[in-house]
Amino acid sequence: MKKAIMLISIGISMIGIATAQNETSKAKAGTQWLRHVVLFKFKDDAKPADIKLVEDGFRALATKINLIKKFEWGINNSPENLNQGLTHCFLVSFSSTKDRDDYLVHPDHKAFVELLKPFLDKATVVDYWVQE
Amino acid sequence: MKKAIMLISIGISMIGIATAQNETSKAKAGTQWLRHVVLFKFKDDAKPADIKLVEDGFRALATKINLIKKFEWGINNSPENLNQGLTHCFLVSFSSTKDRDDYLVHPDHKAFVELLKPFLDKATVVDYWVQE
Numbered sequence: 001m002k003k004a005i006m007l008i009s010i011g012i013s014m015i016g017i018a019t020a021q022n023e024t025s026k027a028k029a030g031t032q033w034l035r036h037v038v039l040f041k042f043k044d045d046a047k048p049a050d051i052k053l054v055e056d057g058f059r060a061l062a063t064k065i066n067l068i069k070k071f072e073w074g075i076n077n078s079p080e081n082l083n084q085g086l087t088h089c090f091l092v093s094f095s096s097t098k099d100r101d102d103y104l105v106h107p108d109h110k111a112f113v114e115l116l117k118p119f120l121d122k123a124t125v126v127d128y129w130v131q132e
Numbered sequence: 133m134k135k136a137i138m139l140i141s142i143g144i145s146m147i148g149i150a151t152a153q154n155e156t157s158k159a160k161a162g163t164q165w166l167r168h169v170v171l172f173k174f175k176d177d178a179k180p181a182d183i184k185l186v187e188d189g190f191r192a193l194a195t196k197i198n199l200i201k202k203f204e205w206g207i208n209n210s211p212e213n214l215n216q217g218l219t220h221c222f223l224v225s226f227s228s229t230k231d232r233d234d235y236l237v238h239p240d241h242k243a244f245v246e247l248l249k250p251f252l253d254k255a256t257v258v259d260y261w262v263q264e
Contacts, residue, residue, distance in 0.1 A: 035206065037169060037221055039258055059264075074167065074260025077229075080236065082257035089169055089258045091223075097209075104212065124256060125214035126171055126221045128206025132191075 034094040039086040039124040046119040064108050067099040166226040171218040171256040178251040196240050199231040
């Protein structure tokens with residue numbers, strides 16, 4: 001019986017591990033997400049190395065700023081031609097309005113905006129609480 | 133020993149259940165996501181009932197069209213004033229380029245676009261494969 005309890009306990013621990021592996025590192029189960037959708041159009045004279053600097057800079061924010069609970073990004077491949085020149089999308093997820101607001105004034109975020117500015121033609125930003 | 137194997141087996145089965153519960157209904161574990169980000173600016177004379185029609189119409193697509201593997205949406209609440217008049221974001225996820233392409237020409241999607249047109253000022257659409 002003790003063996004049985006021990007093995008059920010192993011089973012339950014393993015469920016815990018399985019659940020954790022399906023959550024993004026800093027996210028809790030059942031979190032309501034506040035999405036921060038950031039789209040960039042770069043200047044015509046921005047070089048690939050400049051754009052790489054911005055991509056890496058934004059990715060670095062996600063590791064530096066603990067307020068960011070999920071992060072992903074990608075490069076536009078829509079065939080609809082409705083991207084208004086915007087080529088990059090960064091999708092940042094917060095779990096509260098306060099975290100989003102604190103992120104916006106965070107020194108690391110402000111430094112990133114300064115790094116970005118020389119290469120940026122236009123940014124479009126929409127935030128929303130996730131509905132289904 | 134048989135009991136031990138049986139209980140480990142229960143543990144593994146339960147991991148399977150836990151994993152399934154953390155995936156969106158139509159999504160497979162380990163799926164690479166192609167995001168389809170759709171932003172709308174409505175005409176100034178669009179009434180709340182018109183906008184509700186569009187919101188409900190888009191949500192209905194997610195249940196009607198099986199190519200859509202994940203769906204969420206929300207209304208802009210960004211304090212940055214960089215939303216370029218865009219108030220609504222719909223985030224649609226596909227698991228292949230073919231599914232995205234088939235969605236774009238799907239009769240239900242085309243019907244939705246016709247429903248939307250009278251109320252739409254501007255759409256911005258960016259698709260991307262998720263990178264981290």
